Amino acid sequence: MTTESANDAGPRFESVPELRDQLRKVDYLSDEGIAGIVFLADRLGKPILVEGPAGTGKTQLAKSVADVLGARLIRLQCYEGLDESKALYEWNYKKQLLRIQATKADDGAGEAGGWEDISEDIFSDDFLLERPLLEAIRAEDPVVLLIDEVDRVEVETEALLLEILSDYQVSIPELGTVSARQIPMVFLTSNNTRELSEALKRRCLYLHVDYPDMAREKEIVLTKVPGLTDALADQIARVVRSIRQLELKKAPSVSETLDWARTLMLLGVEQIDAETATNTANILLKYQSDIAKAAKEFAAEEKSFSGDGVLSKGS
Amino acid sequence: MDDDGALTEEQLLVGAPLLELLSGFIVELRRAGLPVSLTENLDAMEAVRHIPIEDREAFKYALAATLVKNHAHWRAFETVFEVYFSLRGAKWSMDPDATDDVTLGDDEDRPTLPEGAGDAAGQAGSGEGLSPEELAEMLFKALAKGDQAMMQAMARQAVKRYAGMEPGRPVGGTYYLYRTLRNLDLDGMLERMMDQAREESPEPLTPLEERLEQDEFEHRIDEFRKEIEAEIRRRLVADRGVEAMAKTLRKPLPEDIDFMHASKDEMVQLRKALQPLTRRLAVRLARKRRHGRKGALDFRSTVRHSLSYGGVPAEPKFKYPRPAKPEIFVIADISGSVAAFARFTLHLVYAISGQFSKVRSFVFIDGIDEVTSYFEGTDDIVEAVHRVNTEADVVWVDGHSDYGHAFEVFWQRYGKDVGPRTTVIILGDARNNYHSSQSWVVKEIRAKARHVYWLNPEPKAYWDTGDSIVGEYGTHCDGTFECRNLRQLERFVDHLV
Numbered sequence: 001m002t003t004e005s006a007n008d009a010g011p012r013f014e015s016v017p018e019l020r021d022q023l024r025k026v027d028y029l030s031d032e033g034i035a036g037i038v039f040l041a042d043r044l045g046k047p048i049l050v051e052g053p054a055g056t057g058k059t060q061l062a063k064s065v066a067d068v069l070g071a072r073l074i075r076l077q078c079y080e081g082l083d084e085s086k087a088l089y090e091w092n093y094k095k096q097l098l099r100i101q102a103t104k105a106d107d108g109a110g111e112a113g114g115w116e117d118i119s120e121d122i123f124s125d126d127f128l129l130e131r132p133l134l135e136a137i138r139a140e141d142p143v144v145l146l147i148d149e150v151d152r153v154e155v156e157t158e159a160l161l162l163e164i165l166s167d168y169q170v171s172i173p174e175l176g177t178v179s180a181r182q183i184p185m186v187f188l189t190s191n192n193t194r195e196l197s198e199a200l201k202r203r204c205l206y207l208h209v210d211y212p213d214m215a216r217e218k219e220i221v222l223t224k225v226p227g228l229t230d231a232l233a234d235q236i237a238r239v240v241r242s243i244r245q246l247e248l249k250k251a252p253s254v255s256e257t258l259d260w261a262r263t264l265m266l267l268g269v270e271q272i273d274a275e276t277a278t279n280t281a282n283i284l285l286k287y288q289s290d291i292a293k294a295a296k297e298f299a300a301e302e303k304s305f306s307g308d309g310v311l312s313k314g315s
Numbered sequence: 316m317d318d319d320g321a322l323t324e325e326q327l328l329v330g331a332p333l334l335e336l337l338s339g340f341i342v343e344l345r346r347a348g349l350p351v352s353l354t355e356n357l358d359a360m361e362a363v364r365h366i367p368i369e370d371r372e373a374f375k376y377a378l379a380a381t382l383v384k385n386h387a388h389w390r391a392f393e394t395v396f397e398v399y400f401s402l403r404g405a406k407w408s409m410d411p412d413a414t415d416d417v418t419l420g421d422d423e424d425r426p427t428l429p430e431g432a433g434d435a436a437g438q439a440g441s442g443e444g445l446s447p448e449e450l451a452e453m454l455f456k457a458l459a460k461g462d463q464a465m466m467q468a469m470a471r472q473a474v475k476r477y478a479g480m481e482p483g484r485p486v487g488g489t490y491y492l493y494r495t496l497r498n499l500d501l502d503g504m505l506e507r508m509m510d511q512a513r514e515e516s517p518e519p520l521t522p523l524e525e526r527l528e529q530d531e532f533e534h535r536i537d538e539f540r541k542e543i544e545a546e547i548r549r550r551l552v553a554d555r556g557v558e559a560m561a562k563t564l565r566k567p568l569p570e571d572i573d574f575m576h577a578s579k580d581e582m583v584q585l586r587k588a589l590q591p592l593t594r595r596l597a598v599r600l601a602r603k604r605r606h607g608r609k610g611a612l613d614f615r616s617t618v619r620h621s622l623s624y625g626g627v628p629a630e631p632k633f634k635y636p637r638p639a640k641p642e643i644f645v646i647a648d649i650s651g652s653v654a655a656f657a658r659f660t661l662h663l664v665y666a667i668s669g670q671f672s673k674v675r676s677f678v679f680i681d682g683i684d685e686v687t688s689y690f691e692g693t694d695d696i697v698e699a700v701h702r703v704n705t706e707a708d709v710v711w712v713d714g715h716s717d718y719g720h721a722f723e724v725f726w727q728r729y730g731k732d733v734g735p736r737t738t739v740i741i742l743g744d745a746r747n748n749y750h751s752s753q754s755w756v757v758k759e760i761r762a763k764a765r766h767v768y769w770l771n772p773e774p775k776a777y778w779d780t781g782d783s784i785v786g787e788y789g790t791h792c793d794g795t796f797e798c799r800n801l802r803q804l805e806r807f808v809d810h811l812v
Contacts, residue, residue: 016366016373036366036376043365044358051386080602154602192386192591193598201384202354208386214534238527245530247697274523289695298523 012042012069012185019068028057028064029212029220037207038065038185047165047186049150049201052209054191055253061209062146062187069185071142076132078152087160088170090129096122123174133161134170137180144185150200151190158200161188165203212254214241220254225261235272236261243284243294252284260284274298333368334360340399343561344382347391348568351382371400387569387588397545398552398561447498450476454499458535459508466535470542473499478547482554488563491547501536508532570802574656574772582655586697588801589659593666596808600670610634640672641738641765641811646725648743649709650680650716656772656798657742658700663804664740665696672736677729678703679721682711685729716746718788719753726756730763737764738811741792744773745785752784757791767791770798770807 013019020035030038038061041048050058066073076087084090099122130138136145147161163169168180188204190196212220218237222228236257244251252260260283269276278295285291337360344351359381366373375396383392450472457465474480477498478491512528513520520528552560567573569588572581616632624630645664647657661676668674668690675687684707689699711720733739739760761767769792771778771785779786789795796807 032372033376033379036373037380040362040365040377040380044361046358048380049384192595194595198350198352202352204384205358205380206384207380208389235527238531239523241534242527242530272523273521277523289693297526 013039015039022068023064026064026067027223028060029216029223030061031212031216034061034207034209037205041205042185044205045168045183047188047204048207049196049204050187050189050207050209051192053211053251053253055255056209056211057254058189058209059146059148062144062189065185065187066144069142069144071144071185072139073144073146074132074136074139074184075146075148077148078150080152080154082153082157084160086131087133087157088131089134089172090131091123091174092127092129096127099127125175128172128175133164134178136184136186137164137168137170137178139184140181142182142184144187147186147188149191150188151193151196155197158197162199162203165200211244211251214238217241217254217257221257221261224258225265228261228265229270232264232270232272233261236264239272239277240284242297246293246297248285248290248293249287250285250290256284333363336399337363339557340378340395341382343395343399343558343565344392346561347395347565348571349383349388349391355382355384374400387591390584391566391568394564394566395561397548398564399557447476451499451504454539455504455507458504458532458539459511461531461535466539467542470539470546474543474546474550480547480550480554488544488547488551491551492544495543495547496540501540505529505532505536567800570805571800573799574659575652575799577655585659585801589662589666592801592805593663596663596805597667597670599809600667640670642673642734642736643668643671643675644729644733644737644739644764645674645676646683646721646739646741647676647678648680648716648718648721649678649704649707650714652746653742653744653772654704656770658704659801660740660742660770660798660804661703662696662700663808665690665699667808675729675732676703677725678707678709679718679725680709680711680714681717681720682709683721683724683728684708715748716743717750718743718745718747718784719751722753722756726759730756730759733760733763735763735765739764739767740811741767741769741788742772743769744771744783745769745778745788746781746783749782752787754784754787754791757788761791761793766793768793768807768811769795770804771795772799773797774799 013022016032016035016039019039020030020032023030023035037048040046050061052058063073065071100118103118128134132145136143150158150161163171165186168183169177171177188200211217214237217240218233221233221236222230225233240252240257240260260280263280263283264272264276267276267280277298281291281294281298285294338356341351341356341359359378362377362381363374366377368374378396379389379392383389450469453465454469454473456462457469473495474491477495479494480491509525509529509532512532513525516524548560548564567581569584572585574585577585610633613632613634617628617630620630620632621628643664645661647661649657657678664674664676674690675685676690677683677685686703686707689702689706690696693699711717741757757767769785769789773783773785775797777783785795796803798804798807
């Protein structure tokens with residue numbers, strides 16, 4: 001089986017810490033869990049299902065891994081109504097028609113017996129339009145396949161993916177089965193707008209990417225927004241953490257944190273005070289009610305908000 | 316993490332013992348309600364072969380990635396993991412004789428301790444001679460600096476000293492936790508840290524800074540608490556054995572928590588689980604409305620698409636169906652026993668109110684009041700639901716459920732608004748305190764409305780026992796549903812559209 005030969009290529013990553021370093025070099029700050037699971041996915045030859053709130057770098061993870069591997073990223077953006085002809089392959093019927101007409105013209109009189117040849121001919125590689133999934137399977141060079149927002153397709157369409165995800169092959173009735181020349185790294189991302197089918201989940205490793213903890217968020221801000229002072233980055237990370245603890249319609253994502261950091265830098269802010277925070281809160285938060293709530297918290301008089309907060313729960 | 320090398324000797328012998336432990340672990344996960352399939356089980360076994368076995372964190376992530384495919388189950392997984400793969404062996408026994416060895420073993424046990432902290436932790440480890448004040452002082456320093464290793468050592472010391480754990484004592488972990496925390500006065504610690512922060516700062520802290528400092532300290536204290544919990548759990552596991560411990564710690568998954576008997580902690584979990592659920596439902600319902608049905612033939616589009624087939628209309632196109640949205644009336648009993656259930660259902664219904672053309676809600680105990688206006692013009696459903704509980708005028712005589720009277724008043728006041736597009740949902744346990752049922756109202760409503768459903772948060776076995784008359788009302792409804800947890804509630808809403 002191709003599976004064996006693909007494994008001959010050897011594992012892509014030596015160890016988890018090394019992978020983390022490599023990811024860091026392409027400006028993706030992973031944590032132990034993320035790097036560990038990517039590492040495992042490579043060793044086990046399994047796809048990764050990445051879930052988590054929007055804007056936590058799910059898609060970026062796939063891109064960064066492709067960067068590290070020097071591989072080509074093939075991306076399939078999922079949407080409602082996605083079907084076989086957009087995801088797997090399609091016969092180029094226009095070309096097929098032309099071919100048939102050309103044959104007719106050549107033969108002039110048009111003898112019988114030609115049909116066999118033609119039908120064999122028009123269902124060959126030349127007339128096949130590759131779509132992302134097939135492209136990833138047939139690629140000679142190293143590729144990373146990203147199936148983005150897989151929760152957007154209908155449950156029935158998910159079935160299209162199953163063959164690829166478990167056996168790395170595509171069956172085309174007219175051509176037979178196309179097996180992968182190498183096992184590509186596969187990432188599926190989901191925003192969890194619906195429960196994915198058991199069959200799909202079973203075939204994947206599961207990675208939940210959550211909002212980073214404070215230290216990591218600070219590091220991310222520092223890496224992605226050059227020129228920011230350490231103190232300001234620290235404050236930003238702290239404020240964002242506090243905001244995420246509120247009960248909001250939508251908590252600020254990492255990308256929004258970065259936008260906020262850039263804004264503060266452009267404004268020349270050196271120290272965040274309640275006023276700055278309130279004035280720029282619309283960059284972090286996208287709902288008016290959330291902004292109002294946060295503004296109230298920023299300005300809150302000493303301790304009126306917490307009192308016995310975390311501590312009293314257990315005792 | 317500092318727990319490297321934390322696996323017991325038996326786990327280091329990769330092979331049969333590890334396999335046995337793993338399969339026990341997976342059985343426990345299934346008991347806790349996680350759907351672990353056979354292939355996932357095999358994947359987990361395969362996965363642990365690829366990671367350095369002495370790295371506890373990596374081990375944990377390998378198991379999680381292969382076994383847990385739903386983030387809501389993470390907490391349950393973590394609990395089971397902590398029980399099965401925590402530090403074990405004689406070192407963790409509660410036997411006082413053995414504790415002397417603990418102090419010796421401690422330092423060897425923590426090779427990853429940072430250099431500076433090593434001494435401190437050593438001191439703490441052998442800190443039998445410390446007075447409670449000194450201990451508190453060290454804890455304060457550890458917390459103020461956010462020194463992880465030190466905090467762990469302090470947690471261990473505190474549990475040893477204050478929890479008063481004895482082998483074989485049939486007491487739950489919360490009791491020990493309470494005893495330990497009582498002696499530590501963490502609230503006071505927070506105060507002290509805040510004072511110190513204020514002093515150290517060159518200028519007075521702004522409210523925002525104060526807030527941030529406090530969040531930071533609370534975060535640390537929370538971590539310290541978790542460390543203490545973990546410590547107690549480890550000792551309990553050592554004393555009672557893995558399986559017994561796993562059983563006591565087993566908690567229902569968020570979607571299985573019973574509305575009527577949820578603890579305060581579980582309520583928080585429920586509320587967290589509700590949000591992603593509403594989002595999922597909204598998407599699913601919107602999708603369902605558009606699909607499954609085909610509209611009339613779209614002539615224009617069909618002709619347009621026929622061009623690519625040389626004018627042959629090979630592919631008929633249809634218009635998008637736009638089915639009418641239903642109108643929802645929610646009538647909820649909010650008396651004590653079923654209040655939580657009513658709250659969650661109202662929350663859910665309003666969160667997906669975009670899927671309905673109109674939502675009106677009424678709450679009652681023995682009087683009935685319309686609360687639709689609380690939800691209008693506000694984005695904050697939590698706040699609105701809170702107002703329903705505090706402001707609605709629902710008491711008529713004595714504040715004991717009287718379904719009959721509530722229904723009667725509903726019919727008088729709002730009966731004329733029920734129309735052929737209305738779906739009426741009644742929430743309650745139908746425990747009528749032996750008042751008259753007035754079930755003719757439900758019958759009348761059904762005659763006018765499109766559907767009438769009854770959701771009962773009680774287990775089916777209790778229906779029609781005592782003063783419950785759900786059966787009598789049920790005969791006039793299009794369906795009565797047992798609705799004890801989020802899973803059942805979700806299924807019902809799905810059915811609704």
